[in-house]
Amino acid sequence: MMRPRSQPASVLPGFSVSASITALVVTALIILPLAVLVFRAASLGPAGFLAAAWTPRARAAYAVSLGASVAAACISSVLGLLVAWVLVRIKFPGRRLLDALVDVPLALPTAVAGLVYSTLYVERGWLGQYLVPLGIQGAYSRLGIVLVLVFVSLPFAIRVVQPVLESLDSDTEEAARLLGASRLQTFLRVILPAILPAAATGFALALARALGEYGSVVFISGNMPFKTEIAPVLIVSRLEEFAYAEATAIAVVLLAISLTLLVIVNLLQQRLAQNAQ
Amino acid sequence: MANTLPTKPGRTPLDALLVTGAVATIGLLIVVPLASVFAEAFSQGPQAWWEAIAHDPDTRHAIWLSLTVAPVAVAFNTVFGIAAAWLVARFRFPGRTLLVALFDVPFSVSPVVAGLALVLIFGRQGILGPTLAWLAMKVIFAWPGLVLATTFVTLPLVVRELIPVMEAIGPEEELAAVSLGANGWQVFWRVTLPNIRWALLHGIVLANARAMGEFGAVYVVSGHIAGATDTMPLRVEKLFQEYRTPASMAVASVLAALALVTLVAKVVIERRLEAESRDLAAVRNVAAKSDPSPS
Numbered sequence: 283m284m285r286p287r288s289q290p291a292s293v294l295p296g297f298s299v300s301a302s303i304t305a306l307v308v309t310a311l312i313i314l315p316l317a318v319l320v321f322r323a324a325s326l327g328p329a330g331f332l333a334a335a336w337t338p339r340a341r342a343a344y345a346v347s348l349g350a351s352v353a354a355a356c357i358s359s360v361l362g363l364l365v366a367w368v369l370v371r372i373k374f375p376g377r378r379l380l381d382a383l384v385d386v387p388l389a390l391p392t393a394v395a396g397l398v399y400s401t402l403y404v405e406r407g408w409l410g411q412y413l414v415p416l417g418i419q420g421a422y423s424r425l426g427i428v429l430v431l432v433f434v435s436l437p438f439a440i441r442v443v444q445p446v447l448e449s450l451d452s453d454t455e456e457a458a459r460l461l462g463a464s465r466l467q468t469f470l471r472v473i474l475p476a477i478l479p480a481a482a483t484g485f486a487l488a489l490a491r492a493l494g495e496y497g498s499v500v501f502i503s504g505n506m507p508f509k510t511e512i513a514p515v516l517i518v519s520r521l522e523e524f525a526y527a528e529a530t531a532i533a534v535v536l537l538a539i540s541l542t543l544l545v546i547v548n549l550l551q552q553r554l555a556q557n558a559q
Numbered sequence: 560m561a562n563t564l565p566t567k568p569g570r571t572p573l574d575a576l577l578v579t580g581a582v583a584t585i586g587l588l589i590v591v592p593l594a595s596v597f598a599e600a601f602s603q604g605p606q607a608w609w610e611a612i613a614h615d616p617d618t619r620h621a622i623w624l625s626l627t628v629a630p631v632a633v634a635f636n637t638v639f640g641i642a643a644a645w646l647v648a649r650f651r652f653p654g655r656t657l658l659v660a661l662f663d664v665p666f667s668v669s670p671v672v673a674g675l676a677l678v679l680i681f682g683r684q685g686i687l688g689p690t691l692a693w694l695a696m697k698v699i700f701a702w703p704g705l706v707l708a709t710t711f712v713t714l715p716l717v718v719r720e721l722i723p724v725m726e727a728i729g730p731e732e733e734l735a736a737v738s739l740g741a742n743g744w745q746v747f748w749r750v751t752l753p754n755i756r757w758a759l760l761h762g763i764v765l766a767n768a769r770a771m772g773e774f775g776a777v778y779v780v781s782g783h784i785a786g787a788t789d790t791m792p793l794r795v796e797k798l799f800q801e802y803r804t805p806a807s808m809a810v811a812s813v814l815a816a817l818a819l820v821t822l823v824a825k826v827v828i829e830r831r832l833e834a835e836s837r838d839l840a841a842v843r844n845v846a847a848k849s850d851p852s853p854s
Contacts, residue, residue, distance in 0.1 A: 391772025
């Protein structure tokens with residue numbers, strides 16, 4: 283008997299209805315808006331596009347966006363690996379609670395996160411009162427941007443690695459230990475290579491999330507041009523000045539980066555699926 | 560946990576160190592901020608909190624607006640999610656993989672970019688601007704724009720929950736229903752929906768949380784008009800900009816409480832989902848034993 287799932291189940295009703303709804307929504311909400319965006323940017327011409335998208339202020343905003351996002355994605359990946367490891371491998375009281383808390387950043391509105399982070403790290407805030415005297419400015423600074431971006435991207439880094447760690451076959455691991463490898467050696471030579479595709483996927487997802495983030499950053503960064511202004515904030519401020527061409531050009535640059543990351547994530551996930559088989 | 564090395568609590572100092580690190584990470588990054596929302600919101604007593612929420616007409620309007628925008632966006636998502644999952648999980652057609660990848664686009668596009676794209680279509684200078692002006696319809700800086708932006712950012716949430724579950728269940732029961740003479744609606748209401756209800760609910764809960772909390776896309780299309788197009792998250796920002804941090808924290812605490820309710824619901828639903836997938840695996844096992852042909 284063939285597996286019914288791998289062949290078209292064309293006897294089932296509803297193809298035309300579901301295809302129409304899907305096509306309508308995907309076209310109207312995803313393809314059309316993005317096409318209009320690209321078309322609008324293209325109508326500026328190469329020189330006009332460059333003049334709009336590559337101003338000194340825009341270049342500074344890309345640099346802040348990329349720098350803060352890459353830093354946040356790196357921190358999230360390392361901390362995410364730690365948390366995922368602890369959740370999967372170590373039994374301790376409160377493990378389930380910790381596991382549930384990981385999802386808070388997915389459910390908490392980003393505006394709330396930005397607001398609360400900015401009040402925590404100012405001079406009189408809960409954490410700021412200890413950090414500011416040490417010269418650590420966690421609010422209205424680039425560090426503040428990185429902090430909220432770690433907050434919003436952490437669940438992605440954890441949730442992608444966690445199932446892979448769970449399914450990891452321990453035979454090779456045990457063999458390595460029996461052959462005299464230390465825990466560190468086992469981790470570096472056996473476990474790390476196995477979870478690397480998942481960790482890379484988590485990194486790319488975290489990076490994509492961080493690059494597009496607006497709501498939380500706008501509260502904590504201070505939004506100073508050339509210093510703490512990220513690209514999405516620059517788009518909004520250009521839009522509020524009715525400088526549509528410039529806003530569109532910057533948006534297209536950001537869109538190109540996001541879609542590239544999406545393709546990378548998809549390729550990595552295909553690798554992951556192959557590894558799992 | 561049969562396939563992991565046996566580790567008992569406190570077995571090695573390294574384990575204790577790792578647990579401390581993980582707890583510190585979640586504690587500092589997640590628990591402390593969450594606790595401080597409520598501490599700040601109630602720092603001047605419950606009376607002040609209540610006044611900030613209920614006695615400010617602009618805040619009241621923002622709550623009302625959020626409560627009307629989110630359910631509509633979630634309803635759109637539910638219809639789309641079911642249709643798209645049915646299409647992708649039950650039929651094979653060219654371009655299917657590309658379509659599934661397209662579902663994820665709203666996750667990777669910045670909400671601000673999405674909002675801008677909607678402005679370029681529906682705004683006064685957008686391609687549909689003249690048509691909408693002729694119809695005397697307002698999309699941008701109005702309720703429809705908020706719904707569109709919110710629907711866009713939440714679009715992947717329901718469909719992504721449904722596809723894996725529907726693929727795991729397989730079309731056998733639906734095929735059986737059709738062969739017994741059920742029509743499309745009967746198959747959907749009596750077979751498909753009962754099978755996917757927990758996954759659907761999971762997606763709806765996540766989409767609702769995201770819809771209530773969306774900031775970037777909504778910020779761009781709303782025009783940020785107090786008492787008119789400010790949703791709750793936008794109200795949080797406006798109060799903060801006006802140096803009314805306690806009132807801002809009060810609104811934020813409502814959103815944070817909602818997030819906590821969402822998480823509890825999520826955990827409960829996930830337990831149901833796990834139980835059902837275990838049941839499904841058990842049924843498959845029995846079926847595999849009674850069916851000698853390889854599957």
